[in-house]
Amino acid sequence: MAKANERSPEAVRADPDSREGRFMRSALSILAETGRTDFTVLEVVERSKTSLRSFYQHFSTKDELLLALIDTIMAESTKHWRTETDALPAAEAMRVLIDRICTPAESTKQDSINRGLTYYNDHLAESLPREYARVLSPLHELIGEILNRGIDEGSFRPGLEVETTAALIMQAVLGAMRLRSLGAELNGVPIDGEHIYEFCVRGLLP
Template identity: 75%
Template sequence: MARAAERPAAQARAEAHADRARRFMKSALTILGETGRTDFTVLEVVERSKTSLRSFYQHFSTKDELLLALIDKIMAESTQRWRADVDGLAGPAALQSLIERITTPAASSTQDSINRGLTFYNDHLAESLPREYARVLAPLHELIGDILRGGIAAGSFRSDIDVQCTAALIMQSVLGAMRLRSLGVELNGAPIDGEHIYAFCVRGLLSPPSPV
């Protein structure tokens, strides 16, 4: 009986722990939406979430870990939606659809601030927490790999593609090129959008046309 009574209590503690972690992530997201910057302090997050420093450090050892958890949540949810969006599409169409969805401009200034802040923080996380950051990107890498394998099986993509490496290169190209939306205007007079990125990525993938 005692053990049965302990289970609901343990579940309640776990739920409370997860709820506090979500509060910290929500506070960080709010600050990002307001400023577009990731140079806020742990104290700012704590004050915004109306908790304590002690509580914060029970969940995250650093601000990097907090932002990594936030990006992990966003990436997992986004990749799940993207996978549903491209399900059933042929290889080239699936890749084009995925790239267009990833690179679609934000629908609001708040979302644009969040995207901008996290995009430029990615480099820092790749340096400071490379293994953990790779785990966060793994669902997107897997989705691109599945698209490539589907295209190879259908004959629309070349059969000699190294799927794992190519998926990583496409993923980095797409995520990195998102920064060029503004810079592209300065470099060549026009922003770089999803269509440009898709054309660049697919050029080395397509199977040559069959001889007549």
């Protein structure tokens, strides 16, 4: 049986009419309308105009479906962020990357999708930790590349534990996104990319 984590995001994008693609688009459509991930497999199946048997030929659970969806989004986003940051000095590349990750959604539908998937991340990290770590690995790798570039340039301090520091920065950025509204409630100022960059970069400077 083909599982979500056996099919690359590139394969799904290259075959948009595949059953996997139909299920993922149906899940995105529900997320865009509700901003919630408590929909059922049956709702996805009905919207995709397929069958439960077909769904379970490709995904064992709803978690696997959403993991595949996040996998595709993360792979596409990281590819774009790498293109934007490759030619920049490390400090500026880190600023741009954090800013892009934290950029607010441009539509209410995109905001609903982002909100639903952001809060579902914690569940996936607990229920499918190894698979979820693999999904985040492209972003972790990109942050690590920027850190190594900064060390070579002399803009970041030597001796950084790059792998660990990259993981901490990634977690700080993704976690802070959940606190965007809470920051406004706590001190009257919403948390944005610049705040997160300033917090992260303090530990990187010589």
